[in-house]
Amino acid sequence: MSEIIIKTAEQIEGIRKSSQLAGNTLKFISDYVKEGVNTLYLDNLIEEYMRDNGAIPATLGYHGYPKSSCISLNEVICHGIPSEKTILKDGDILNIDVTTILDGYYGDTSTMFTIGDISNKAAKLVEDTEHALYLGIEQVKPDNYFGNIGFAIGRFAKARKYGVVYEFCGHGIGMDFHEEPQVEHIAQRNSGEIMKPGMVFTIEPMINMGKARAVIDEKDGWTARTIDNKLSAQFEHTVLVTKEGYEILTDVGEYDIFK
Numbered sequence: 001m002s003e004i005i006i007k008t009a010e011q012i013e014g015i016r017k018s019s020q021l022a023g024n025t026l027k028f029i030s031d032y033v034k035e036g037v038n039t040l041y042l043d044n045l046i047e048e049y050m051r052d053n054g055a056i057p058a059t060l061g062y063h064g065y066p067k068s069s070c071i072s073l074n075e076v077i078c079h080g081i082p083s084e085k086t087i088l089k090d091g092d093i094l095n096i097d098v099t100t101i102l103d104g105y106y107g108d109t110s111t112m113f114t115i116g117d118i119s120n121k122a123a124k125l126v127e128d129t130e131h132a133l134y135l136g137i138e139q140v141k142p143d144n145y146f147g148n149i150g151f152a153i154g155r156f157a158k159a160r161k162y163g164v165v166y167e168f169c170g171h172g173i174g175m176d177f178h179e180e181p182q183v184e185h186i187a188q189r190n191s192g193e194i195m196k197p198g199m200v201f202t203i204e205p206m207i208n209m210g211k212a213r214a215v216i217d218e219k220d221g222w223t224a225r226t227i228d229n230k231l232s233a234q235f236e237h238t239v240l241v242t243k244e245g246y247e248i249l250t251d252v253g254e255y256d257i258f259k
Contacts, residue, residue: 006198019107019249043082058099090116109250129233140246150187163212204236
């Protein structure tokens with residue numbers, strides 16, 4: 001296993017700038033997420049915004065991934081490929097996941113959006129998943145165990161009878177797209193590596209209304225769906241361990257996720 005990189009002050013500043021751009025990309029695209037829009041249109045706008053701001057999309061061409069963002073609707077857990085055929089409709093919930101490369105540094109974030117009149121259960125799933133993310137973030141502090149992030153998320157989600165996806169996880173980031181460590185979203189208390197100031201990683205819980213399992217689309221090799229076709233939600237931030245606790249590098253303030 002590779003060592004977890006402790007970032008220098010210069011590296012942290014570069015990652016912070018990229019992360020802020022990633023966050024602002026989601027804020028920018030929020031104005032265009034509405035009923036009747038296709039997801040390829042959103043992806044094209046996302047790529048244009050990144051490039052106009054001096055960055056490139058990290059997902060484009062990554063291990064053959066064909067688009068500049070991941071847009072995952074309803075039962076799709078993650079890695080949904082934007083398409084002209086996928087048109088947003090009333091009642092949909094969707095995750096948009098973006099990763100920027102700015103001056104060689106990476107920033108990664110995702111958020112949920114809802115379209116029109118969604119069900120009460122769907123609204124609760126979205127709300128609870130965001131809460132789960134922040135429960136995980138609250139565990140970020142020097143000398144704590146990485147496993148306590150997943151323990152806090154998993155305990156909350158299981159108490160509400162959700163499935164916590166274990167086949168995908170958060171990850172170190174900054175100098176590369178995926179670095180050590182893996183950040184599990186369901187874990188035993190006081191397990192895993194120890195957090196130290198200067199570590200940067202994502203926390204990105206994927207919470208399912210039903211079973212935790214994922215099934216990968218055999219045709220495109222990317223799209224991960226719930227095994228029982230029930231709804232899934234995800235939120236993600238890039239987080240820095242500071243001397244006092246944490247800094248959410250991709251946080252750019254509030255914007256409307258309900259459309």
